[in-house]
Amino acid sequence: DAKTTQPNSMESNEEEPVHLPCNHSTISGTDYIHWYRQLPSQGPEYVIHGLTRNVNNRMASLAIAEDRKSSTLILHRATLRDAAVYYCILKRSSNTGKLIFGQGTTLQVKP
């Protein structure tokens, strides 16, 4: 399975945008880029996913580099509730549903 690399931690101020980077230089053509987050004392929560094009949903935006070797999760206005561990995961387009979590980025949001 292809590996992702994320910064261990990031800080943001409340109500400012946050850009969470992820490198995946060994991504294959059939790998989808998924983002999950895990709030303290909760199970992980799906955020967004994409293949080649940038994606938007109510929670966040996903910007994917043209060569697909990196991506950025964008939270447009961070709130205190967004403080969590954010995981960037490559999921092969197959029938297994297998998710391999990396170490993730711990996001702190300051008031």
Next chain:
Amino acid sequence: DTEVTQTPKHLVMGMTNKKSLKCEQHMGHRAMYWYKQKAKKPPELMFVYSYEKLSINESVPSRFSPECPNSSLLNLHLHALQPEDSALYLCASSLRDPLRGPREQYFGPGTRLTVT
């Protein structure tokens, strides 16, 4: 209803005990998963069930025994565990798209297990 429920929330068991963890979802999802998460580490996949059949076992020791009695329920039977098995056990489920396979996973809050 987009909820995955897990019971119990907390469990303390001795190394000779037998206990079970329960997971339930009513979203019509036909893929269900067990993950193990140690403190300050990412979740690690243990088992995948697809249409109530075990499709992936990530070389998990036999003291962990999964069971999927129907499409809404997933159990994890525990027997003769070791203290190092203490962790948060997470259940998840996902819809199966006939063309794209399993979709995004919905996780429960987990069962925090302590083995003494």
